[in-house]
Amino acid sequence: MKNTKIIIALLIIGLLTNAIYSQDRDKRAQTGLKFLSVSNDARSTAFGGAVTSLEINNSSAIFFNPASMANQTNFATATLGMTQWIADINYTYASLAFAPFDGDYGVVGFAYTAVDYGKLDRTIRSGLGYIDLGKFSPSAMSFGLSYAIALSEKFSVGGNVKYVYQDLSGGHVVGFNTDGSYQKKSFDIDVTAFDFGIIYKTGFKSLNVGMNIRNFSEELTYIEESFQLPLTFKIGASINVMDLIQMGDDFQKLLVSVDAVHSRDFDEQLNMGFEYTVFDAVSLRLGYIYPTDEQGINAGIGVQQELAGLRMGVDYAYLDFGIFDQVHQFTLNFAF
Secondary structure (H helix, E strand, C coil): CHHHHHHHHHHHHHHHHHHCCCCCCCCCCCCCHHHHHCCCCCCHHHHCCCCCCCCCCCHHHHHHHHHHHHHCCCCCEEEEEEEHHHHHHHEEEEEEECCCCHHCCCCCEEEEEECCCCCCEEEEECCCCCEEEECCCCEEEEEEEEEEECCCCCCCEEEEEEEEEEEECCEEEEEEECCCCCCCCCEEEEEEEEEEEEEEECCCCCEEEEEEEEEECCEEECCCEEHHHHCEEEEEEEEEEHHHCCCCCCCCCEEEEEEEECCCCCCCCEEEEEEECCCCCCCEEEEEECCCCCCCCCEEEEEEECCCCCCEEEEEEECCCCCCCCCEEEEEHHHH
């Protein structure tokens, strides 16, 4: 039965991967709802996004590869975080994951992301000038349900289904009625999207291999233009280097991870990440993405501690974005 499930999972991955590679690769930077591409976790950001093959084992895995929460050992985990993105855009996100019956029947999770684009001036043309109509606040959000299960000691699979919504106008004024009142039109859009991922433990030391596909959905139409979500396929590998030099992991770990990224929105990239952890309590992280136009070195730190059966962690990430603002990200993790 387990072999049958594994074969089915691989077939799904194969079909979705074929769909990605069969797309028109001559088009770039033409996807919509781009907020789905921003990293919702400080650890992942500091890692340069190279987390596809990592066994995260908590609810933050929902934002990357849901399969990596399949071996969650705690009954419940939670993640809360905030990202101060470029152009004064702010992201807030939260996730929960539950592993009832010791995870024998899988792990169920929920995730939420909200985007605050700030306040913009609302105007409308009038004659040779314009009329100031005050401020408006564009917004976006996504809410998803996740499930992951370990089909064997080496093979885990997981998936997300999420509802995505964006409103760029808040009821925009587009003209005048004959009585002088304003004509308003809504410029919102919504869609259901899917993510799917797997993790395979090779059996050689701590070497893991992972794959995921994110933001798979139907094509959308906004006013008169059609577009697709930022569909992305990743395949990666990771290992604790200390295993190779026969040093015990009770004191220190040096996790190295590499992801190859194939996106509908840009050319292929290579994500690389490093994490040095001491006493399973303090972690220093470094990440790099190549090639990019503006994004530079990623770095971060994480601290975790267990008190009275509650494990808590705080992660911080810094991202150099070239001519844009520097990005700061904070994440809190809890395990019960």
